[in-house]
Amino acid sequence: MPAHLLDPTPLIASASGIPGPVGLLAFLLFVTFALHILLVNALVGVACITFVSRLRGGFAFGGAAGASGASEWDADLDVQSSLLPKGVALAINFAIPPFLILQGLYGSFIYSSSILMGVWWLGVLPVVMLAYYGLYLNMAPRGLSVKARTLALGISLALLLFNAFLLVNNVTLMQNPQAWAAYAGESGGTFLNLADPQLVPRYLHMLLACPAVGGLCLAVPAEIKLRALARVNAPLVLQEHQHARLRSSLSWFFHATLLQLPVGGWFLLSLPRPQQALFMGSHGVGTALFLAALVLTGFALLAAKRRQAVRAALGCLGAALCMVGMRTLLRTSLIEPFYSPQLRLVEVGPLLLFGGSAVCSALLVWQLVRIYRKPDLLAARAVPVGVSEEAPVLAGVPGPVPADAAAFLAAQAADGEADMTLNELALSPLADTLETEDADGGAGEGDPRNGQNADGAKAITPDSGPADRKEDK
Secondary structure, eight states: OOGGGSOOGGGSOOOOOBSSOHHHHHHHHHHHHHHHHHHHHHHHHHHHHHHHHHHTTSSOSSSOOOHHHHHHHHHHHHHHHHHHHHHHHHHHHHHHHHHHHHHHHHHHHHHHHHHHTHHHHHTHHHHHHHHHHHHHHHTOTTTSOHHHHHHHHHHHHHHHHHHHHHHHHHHHHHTOGGGGGGGGTOOSSOOOOTTOTTHHHHHHHHHHHHHHHHHHHHHHHHHHHHHHHHHTTOOHHHHHHHHHHHHHHHHHHHHHHHHHHHHHHHHHHTSOHHHHHIIIIISHHHHHHHHHHHHHHHHHHHHHHTTOHHHHHHHHHHHHHHHHHHHHHHHHHHHTTTOOGGGSOBOHHHHHHHHHHHHHHHHHHHHHHHHHHOGGGTTOOOOOTTOOTTOOBOTTSOSBOOHHHHHHHHHHHHTTOGGGHHHHHHHSTTHHHHOOOOTTOOOOTTOGGGTBOTTSOBOOOTTOOHHHHHHHO
């Protein structure tokens, strides 16, 4: 019997308890996956635009740049290159939450598909690390030539695209348990879901989203800078440079999004008939998401045509969220005949532990950000016990005066004995507090340690004898 006709139910492992309410986990999966996929699209898209720009002579693709403008384009490419390693770090970190939640909801499926393609799946992390290293080579202007940096960027881009293919392969295999029976004939962990009609259009749809989102990531800052330059009447050369950046970046978004339309139709037609019907009228939410995605895509294209990058970005964001919702419905519909998360026992303990850890981590990160933005917080002077932060400073004595010492001085001044204040204070138990040293340990002009006050008169110190005090009077 062909593998696709076998009943895959015996191959699905029994699931344990689910770590939290299904609705909450599904919502968190939606939010975290949307953030992750947008970061991935931005990273790969900016890398693609930078690579093509380098191949076309060191400046952007959308029109020619004169000799005077070539250096500005090169500087822009260097800035874009410096952002790519940070994008990889963010994309990897934001990939962890959706993957963990996916394991909690559909562990029996994602584990099985990962085992089927185990050799390829174990190579995902090394591939990403190699791409990460190549992106760092790309941003080393002094150590490598432009050609070597372009080659490193091209290799890193190819590795990221290959890694994306493996991820899409795992997702389609996870949602197609009928293909798991092929493990009987290919048990070495090298199975790929190449026979699935969804694989190629789904991968191409994701691939074309990268230069579209990447173009917007470059167009929005260009539009903001262009507005700022126009407000201050900056030289026309600077404004024209930002205008060229805006035009070329929106060109990437516009053409990549146009290509996504037929590929998206191919992806829709590659689905089984019941899943196609979800977005064609049989399911209210699915149909509404599909129509909203089309409308928002049209709005974004129109805004890009009018050189309105911010509006195009808002439309693209809305369309991307709709598409993530559509993929959520598609995954649920494909797996539902074999499994439903609602039937699993809910265990609240792991969720509470996760929530507490998340809150503590957020507070720690917030404090670290405060210290990073205001490093003087670390250098804040610790106030000794018994010292008032607003206590008066005694002339000739470094540091603040303790609260009870300030009261003592005030009482002496009220009794007309202010001229004996230092001597009385030197003989009191508070002398140790007043005999503080400066940070550099030196004595300057006006310091009691050099024997003079600020006005040049001889200072009365605790070591002054009776003759000194009489001479001072």
